[in-house]
Amino acid sequence: MYKIAVIGLGYVGLPLAHAFASKYEVVGFDIAEWRIEELRKGIDRTLELSEAQVNEAIANKMLFTNKLEEISTRQQLNPKKRISDNVYHSYQIFFEYKESYYPNSNKPNNQ
Known part of the structure; x- marks a missing residue:
């Protein structure tokens, strides 16, 4: 179960999610499917994070998604x-x- 959800992975949300990911389980949500696909590949088009930083977040088990049901289940x-x-x-x-x-x-x- 993820402890923190960051909604919107733009120039504010992505660095925030990265900072949280060093200590907590984080799920990052964005509506743009292309954005999620790029982040999963280690690419940040906004250049807020380097490829190494995006990959570090992934290694820390940060989840990038555009599916609301992956943020939380109703039972939680x-x-x-x-x-x-x-x-x-x-x-x-x-x-x-x-x-x-x-x-x-x-x-x-x-x-």
Whole structure:
């Protein structure tokens, strides 16, 4: 079970996740599938982390994902704080709406 989840792996989230990964189990979440694929290969297009630093985070068992269900399961949450279903539903609606108006908006600029 991961102890810390960092949402958004851009120029703020990725270095933050890397810092936490030196002491804690971390899952880094980003909506962009291409971003997750690059990070899993040790590539950081933002240049906030070197390839060695990304690989260090991976070696420390940091997980990069774009799947909400990998952040936490409903059973792990306090029953009084179970908002995960609503968040997940809102997330799906937002991105379906966004993709209908801005197709391919989650792809890097050069693709």
